[in-house]
Amino acid sequence: MAENTSWMDGTAEDFRPPSDLRPDIPHPARIYNYFLGGKDHFPADRAAAEQVLAFAPATPSAARANRAFLQRAVRYVAGEGITQFLDIGTGIPTAGNTHEVAQQVDPAVKVVYIDNDPIVLAHARALMAGPGHGATTVLQADLRDPKSILTDPRVREAIDLDQPVALMLVAVLHFVDDELDPHGIVRTLLDALAPGSFLILSHATGDFDPPEHSVAGKAAYQKAAAQVSPRPYAEVLRFFEGVDLVEPGLVAPPKWRPEDPEAAEAWTPGYGAVARKS
Ligand SMILES: C[S@@+](CC[C@H](N)C(=O)[O-])C[C@H]1O[C@@H](n2cnc3c(N)ncnc32)[C@H](O)[C@@H]1O
Structure with missing residues (x-):
């Protein structure tokens, strides 16, 4: 699915959503889709996104930088010979999805997409319905x-x-609260993986913002289906305990193996890294 197109005929509010889509509640996937310039969001999502843009107008370029990090990291890991990808928190399909990038390196790559938002599932299943998507599963x-x-x-x-x-x-x-032990969740997932597996992770931070931004950011997501918890560098680094960071380590996503030196300087309130389990 190309950027700026919808699986529906028209914008998101033109179709009758299944009741569990809850168009009245802002959803992270749809807010992110708005930042990426997609068409799959409802008025409540746009209102939350506009609240973020009011204090952080560079958020769309940060979202694109995160997406570009995902694509470079997938290309790198597929190039290391990995043929199975478990992509949790997939997001609404846009240009350059995991399976498209990885299968360019090796058409035999299998991808399992997981998200808890039904709109993501509807889009992803529609996207995968045609031929040419290799071995992909959406759950x-x-x-x-x-x-x-x-x-x-x-x-x-x-x-x-x-x-x-x-x-x-x-x-x-950053959509998993501290009380739910996000570090323990990552540990559980990593423990189940074979040696030679990789972790590709990015995460929002308030490290580069004035403190009032993090308060405003939390307020924008207050009525959303999931709250946002930006974390400082040390807390993000802790997700990589027991695995080996590959160069350049944990950095702002645009600085992770940049292909375009200008893009590497984009303001991004986040960190990203790739690590290998030995
Ligand atoms: C900001 S988007 C990121 C999409 C994609 N990974 C990317 O970086 O381009 C976050 C996604 O995580 C999903 N998400 C949030 N909380 C989740 C949870 N507890 N379980 C599964 N998916 C979740 C949202 O529905 C949304 O699609």
């Missing part, structure tokens, strides 16, 4: 219950956990 599941992901028969059928996997947690962990 509705929740990162906050990692054991249910690891034991899901559809995941086990698509992915051989005895072989290396690329676990992707890109711009999703």
